Amino acid sequence: MPTLVIPELRTERLLLRAWRDEDQEAFAEMGADHEAMRFYPSVMKRNESAARVRGYQIEWATQGLGKWAVEVPGVAPFVGSVGLARVSFNASFAPAIEIGWRIARPFWGNGYAPEAARAALDYAFWPLDLHQVVAYSPLGNARSIRVMKKLRMRYAGDFDHPQVSALHLRKHVLYVISREHVAGREPGPEFAPFIKKETMRVVQVDSMPDFPFSED
Ligand SMILES: CC(C)(COP(=O)(O)OP(=O)(O)OC[C@H]1O[C@@H](n2cnc3c(N)ncnc32)[C@H](O)[C@@H]1OP(=O)(O)O)[C@@H](O)C(=O)NCCC(=O)NCCS
Numbered sequence: 001m002p003t004l005v006i007p008e009l010r011t012e013r014l015l016l017r018a019w020r021d022e023d024q025e026a027f028a029e030m031g032a033d034h035e036a037m038r039f040y041p042s043v044m045k046r047n048e049s050a051a052r053v054r055g056y057q058i059e060w061a062t063q064g065l066g067k068w069a070v071e072v073p074g075v076a077p078f079v080g081s082v083g084l085a086r087v088s089f090n091a092s093f094a095p096a097i098e099i100g101w102r103i104a105r106p107f108w109g110n111g112y113a114p115e116a117a118r119a120a121l122d123y124a125f126w127p128l129d130l131h132q133v134v135a136y137s138p139l140g141n142a143r144s145i146r147v148m149k150k151l152r153m154r155y156a157g158d159f160d161h162p163q164v165s166a167l168h169l170r171k172h173v174l175y176v177i178s179r180e181h182v183a184g185r186e187p188g189p190e191f192a193p194f195i196k197k198e199t200m201r202v203v204q205v206d207s208m209p210d211f212p213f214s215e216d
Pocket residue numbers: 035036037039101102103104107108109110111112113114136137138141142143144146147150
């Protein structure tokens with residue numbers, strides 16, 4: 001397997017960093033929280049959470065993108081996971097890269113998800129040179145949809161998630177953001193070490209369709 005490269009990104013309040021063994025406990029606790037997992041098919045058992053973290057690390061190593069562990073220095077060593085992934089199912093908008101977020105419940109409402117996601121999007125648009133990133137969530141997940149709107153992502157329609165069997169969770173909203181939508185913002189100096197990194201593997205998503213956006 002190629003060398004594991006998980007870049008470290010800093011924002012005003014957050015550190016997006018590589019996974020550590022100590023994160024396993026807090027990540028598993030978050031996955032066992034019924035309220036935090038309300039819009040997922042089920043809560044996660046401890047071994048499933050451990051496998052998920054291994055999966056994130058493998059994605060970083062093989063695809064050059066993945067989920068970061070999010071730390072709030074001086075506040076908490078681990079508050080959640082935010083980052084990028086390849087859309088892993090057949091959809092009209094695939095191939096595509098999605099952005100996703102999960103924050104532990106005690107830390108909700110602090111704006112951590114959008115702040116971390118902004119850094120992840122900058123990473124997608126500059127070092128990875130992607131031109132679009134999608135996000136999706138079940139229709140009822142108002143918190144997650146609010147994060148998409150705060151990121152100035154644009155509504156691009158609904159779809160039935162083919163991997164979700166629970167009927168009440170199947171219908172999803174799709175949001176999209178293009179690099180042009182963040183035009184005028186330049187990558188901060190924290191991205192300089194990554195931008196010319198030739199070892200970084202980039203997932204090509206050139207055939208991603210353009211979306212007819214609508215205001216909602
Ligand atoms: C979605 C999630 C990541 C948001 O993280 P966060 O760091 O708390 O995000 P924010 O602090 O920006 O708060 C969410 C926003 O939703 C708003 N919100 C909360 N409940 C809401 C509701 N019922 N309806 C509409 N908006 C709501 C909040 O007011 C806040 O917006 P504001 O800052 O404009 O007031 C977090 O709630 C979470 O981890 N949920 C469980 C996991 C999950 O569902 N992930 C997404 C899977 S698709």
